[in-house]
Amino acid sequence: MIILGVDPGFSFTGYCIASQQGSTLRLLDYGVLKLNPSKSLSERVGIFHDHMAERIVRHQVTAIALETSFLGKNAQSFLKLGYLRGILYLLADKHKAELMEFAPREVKMAVTGYGGADKEQIKTFLQRLFPQLNVEKLDLTDAIAITLCGLWKGPVDRRMRELYHAR
């Protein structure tokens, strides 16, 4: 399983690609994509698509993980966030990757063992796991946490679904 975790946004998208073999966790790629607000919305959606598509192909991603989004103060921003999420659903379909979506509590639980963990606790945990990264400075806390949740919880969820359907 090679997983791409994404924390999408028009001003700032964090992403992380990782895999795990046995107890070896490998961070294959990570970064931040900023979309130039002077470009049209269509162009920005196109750039987001191409950026993620290129990485999915290069790293042979087999699953994409997202955190469930909730409505904030601005309904139109929430709708536009849907544009980027829709692109990830499309890419999952086109590249035969599984799309996994997790509630924020599930992400926190998977990463720290406690669903009510705050951002600082998650940062501390990630910093220990990846001492070579400056997690704080890179602002990749959410993207890495979503990726790890996909790596660790995704297979468990899949087995649960299989068991359920086998009954």
Added chain:
Amino acid sequence: MIILGVDPGFSFTGYCIASQQGSTLRLLDYGVLKLNPSKSLSERVGIFHDHMAERIVRHQVTAIALETSFLGKNAQSFLKLGYLRGILYLLADKHKAELMEFAPREVKMAVTGYGGADKEQIKTFLQRLFPQLNVEKLDLTDAIAITLCGLWKGPVDRRMRELYHAR
């Protein structure tokens, strides 16, 4: 200008492709796309993408028109509507089509001359314009109205923008 007007939705998407030369309005294609809810969300997004992409290429669409969506009772449905809208923004970018978005009032105004028109008035108008169609039965009122708004108001908006930038 060959315009694709879309009224997107996971249960039901109405679309219409039209062009106008002089006073001759041509309806090139129209229809309804229903997505099978038993398929995964990624698959449905993929089917929506392919269906629209195929029509954009076949009819050499130069502009895509959408009506601005507003938050209804269900925020998660609103976010998912964003997935389909995002695909249309992507297709506009990939096929060098202009993406035009209109407020519901603008659509009503363009079609009936009155921004407060109700759905029945719009239906009556469209039925007169296209006597060969059963607008009511096809449930394409919104898609056709958005397409006509794009055909008639799109070029005016563009000239206004050009004038504004020329100053």
